[in-house]
Amino acid sequence: MTLLALDLNPFSLMMEPELVLQTMERSTQLRGLRRHKLRPLDKPLIPYTKEALAARAAYDAAIDAEDFEDVADAYLLN
Template sequence: MKTSSVELNPFSLMMEPEVVLQTMERSQQLRGLRRHKLRPLDKPLIPLTKEALASRAAFDAAIDAEELEAMEDGDLLN
C-alpha cells in the first residue's frame, strides 16, 4: 500500500474525512479487533442497602424542608 505525505498529514485528513473512512474500512487491523459493548451505567456499582436508601430519603426530605421554609420566609432570590 502506498501512502503519500499528504495522507499522513492530520490537517489534510480533517479536510477529507471520506478518505479516513475509506482507509478505516480497508484496515485489516481494525477489522481484527474484538468488539464488545461496555455499559457500566446499567447496574449500580455499589448496591444500596435499606439503611442507605433511608438515609438518602431523610437527607432529601431535610433539604426539601429547608427550601420550603426559605420560600415561606421569602429568602429565595429566584
C-alpha cells in the same frame, strides 16, 4: 504530496471525510481491534439497604427544604 502523506496528515483528513473512511478501511490496526458490546450495569455494584435509601431520602428532603435564597442573601450582604 503522496497518498501516504495525505493519509497521515490529520488536517487533510478533516477536510476530506471520504478519505477518512478509505483510510479507516485500510487500517490494519483498526481491523485488529477486538469488538465486543458493552452493556450498562443492570444492578448497582453496592446493594442499597432500606436504611441507606431512607438516609438518602432524608438528606434529599433536608436539601430541598433549605432556603438557599436567604443563605445567599446573607452571604452577599456580609
